Amino acid sequence: MNKANNSELAIETRGLVKRFAEDIVAVDRVDLSVPTNTVYALLGPNGAGKTTTISILTTLIKSTNGSAKTAGFDVVTQADEVRRRIGVTFQEMVLDEELTGRQVLDYHGRLYGQSKVQRKAKIAELLALVELEEAADRRCSTYSGGMKRRLELARGLMTNPEVLFLDEPTLGLDPQNRASIWAYIRDLKEKQGLTLLLTTHYMEEAEEMADTVGIIDHGKIVAEGTPRDLIDQMGADTIRVTGSDGETSFTEKLRSLEFVQTVHTGDGVIQIGVDSGNHRLAEVVTLANENSYTISDISVTKPSLGDVFLKYTGRELRDK
Amino acid sequence: MSAAFILWGKHMSKLKVHSEEMFGMLIQPVLWVILFGLGMKGLVGMGAPGGDEYYIDFILPGIVALTALGGAIGGGVIWLNERTSGVVKEYLIAPIPRLSILMGNAMSIVTKSTIQAILIFIVGILLGVQIELNPLGWLGGLVLVTGFGIGFAGIALAVASKVDDPGGYHMLIFMLNLPLLFMSNALYPLESLPRWMEIGAQINPTSYAVDGIRAMVLEDGATLAGGETLSLWLCFVVVAVFAILGMGLAYSVFRRVTK
Numbered sequence A: 001m002n003k004a005n006n007s008e009l010a011i012e013t014r015g016l017v018k019r020f021a022e023d024i025v026a027v028d029r030v031d032l033s034v035p036t037n038t039v040y041a042l043l044g045p046n047g048a049g050k051t052t053t054i055s056i057l058t059t060l061i062k063s064t065n066g067s068a069k070t071a072g073f074d075v076v077t078q079a080d081e082v083r084r085r086i087g088v089t090f091q092e093m094v095l096d097e098e099l100t101g102r103q104v105l106d107y108h109g110r111l112y113g114q115s116k117v118q119r120k121a122k123i124a125e126l127l128a129l130v131e132l133e134e135a136a137d138r139r140c141s142t143y144s145g146g147m148k149r150r151l152e153l154a155r156g157l158m159t160n161p162e163v164l165f166l167d168e169p170t171l172g173l174d175p176q177n178r179a180s181i182w183a184y185i186r187d188l189k190e191k192q193g194l195t196l197l198l199t200t201h202y203m204e205e206a207e208e209m210a211d212t213v214g215i216i217d218h219g220k221i222v223a224e225g226t227p228r229d230l231i232d233q234m235g236a237d238t239i240r241v242t243g244s245d246g247e248t249s250f251t252e253k254l255r256s257l258e259f260v261q262t263v264h265t266g267d268g269v270i271q272i273g274v275d276s277g278n279h280r281l282a283e284v285v286t287l288a289n290e291n292s293y294t295i296s297d298i299s300v301t302k303p304s305l306g307d308v309f310l311k312y313t314g315r316e317l318r319d320k
Numbered sequence B: 001m002s003a004a005f006i007l008w009g010k011h012m013s014k015l016k017v018h019s020e021e022m023f024g025m026l027i028q029p030v031l032w033v034i035l036f037g038l039g040m041k042g043l044v045g046m047g048a049p050g051g052d053e054y055y056i057d058f059i060l061p062g063i064v065a066l067t068a069l070g071g072a073i074g075g076g077v078i079w080l081n082e083r084t085s086g087v088v089k090e091y092l093i094a095p096i097p098r099l100s101i102l103m104g105n106a107m108s109i110v111t112k113s114t115i116q117a118i119l120i121f122i123v124g125i126l127l128g129v130q131i132e133l134n135p136l137g138w139l140g141g142l143v144l145v146t147g148f149g150i151g152f153a154g155i156a157l158a159v160a161s162k163v164d165d166p167g168g169y170h171m172l173i174f175m176l177n178l179p180l181l182f183m184s185n186a187l188y189p190l191e192s193l194p195r196w197m198e199i200g201a202q203i204n205p206t207s208y209a210v211d212g213i214r215a216m217v218l219e220d221g222a223t224l225a226g227g228e229t230l231s232l233w234l235c236f237v238v239v240a241v242f243a244i245l246g247m248g249l250a251y252s253v254f255r256r257v258t259k
């Protein structure tokens, strides 16, 4: 790969490894290539290594092995260049609660060397965005969880970052706030060429926002692609069956059927990829009866990112 | 280093909000002078050079050192809170030197100590302590207070960088704090100490800070200290080295935990 190509990547990792102890490999040889001006969603179950990956990319911790570049700069040797160009909201709340919302943003801007005029304008803009104008001069300790989260998002955007990292940014936000924040971020992406790496447990969010989705499990990227491509791999329709007894023979028989494309089991759910869900429903039910598999729930769905997630990690994406 | 000033400003502005902390910060040294100075006078003062009339004079610089230690301990608690609450992460991803994060904290500790030191001397004067009318000496005294404060702030920050709970922090700090304060000439004259403690006192930076302040700010500082004072330049050198070592320690511990 030549240099020009590389510089168009906002995030680039090669063989990234983070080992916390001999037996805890949080990130295991991860290669990421996130082009500038795109949105990358990192999905994975708890403990998969999402936060650790973000911590390395934001210069918070050092990797054990491999290399990482953010905004075109090495996260270890050019950490200051990276820091000037990123915005971050951490997974857990990180707020100086004794300060007012306005002070939080103001001190943040000052640490990045913004002038008073710049800060004032940006604070006004962001407070309006996150709808905290009225609470701006109250101490954050009086804020609700959602208000704190919104303030943190505003702080992450305070310094006009080139690359924004959001670790579960919309956890605890109501739908209306989520929508307005995503609209704003989309706007930034279009107008300012922002690159975004986020983790989320809301799959509609990932499906809607992300240009690329990476599914990470046990520190490894197990699947990557556009949401569309990943979903299309799942087959045309999915019949989801929940039930008990005779699961093994039932799934074995299913696999031998001609119209069945895929069969995945996990979390007590059997997912059957078929050519046409509505037509095959009856046949599946009959087969279940023949194998004395007791169906407690059955539904036909167009596959979603959640199904992709289940396929690769064997776990349901925590949702709603 | 401008980041250190920003963080310093942040800490100081919080003090304005906390009227109780402000009140405590101002009233505590006054209480020390009055209660300890007057109370111990009869007991310890007998052996004080010049007699017990001068015990308050003798002890003022010691109380300055004592409050500086107290201030550093409080600063360490603030740092521990910032670490455990994650606020430090915000500093760590900002384009600012690691050292300035610690310096900002140390500076706010020292600012408080300096204000307290001035207050202690004002109360002392009101109680009849004779001070040298030499602004240069006062300045020298402030430099020593600052240096000593930075050094001990460094130790407190180092401990607070390593330990993850307030209990462990206070335990460790207490063990460091006691000898620093009591194995020195801060509260009683050197020759009233047993021999082994006297040796301890002579390698204790507190002695040098206190003795230097005594010599420069108080009238008859030399007599107060029992005739033989440590030479002034040595006081400055020792305090400067202590300041640098203290911050160096904090820095190296902090670096190691954030790797």
Ligand SMILES: Nc1ncnc2c1ncn2[C@@H]1O[C@H](COP(=O)(O)OP(=O)(O)OP(=O)(O)O)[C@@H](O)[C@H]1O
Binding pocket: A020, A021, A024, A025, A026, A044, A045, A046, A047, A048, A049, A050, A051, A052, A053, A091
């Ligand atoms: N400081 C640490 N010391 C030891 N182990 C750690 C540390 N931080 C993370 N880990 C371990 O590394 C693994 C990955 O953790 P990480 O926080 O990156 O997961 P995650 O994908 O963000 O999970 P979640 O969805 O719960 O936030 C976990 O097994 C975790 O226990």
Ligand SMILES: [Mg+2]
Binding pocket: A050, A051, A052, A091, A167
């Ligand atoms: Mg996480």
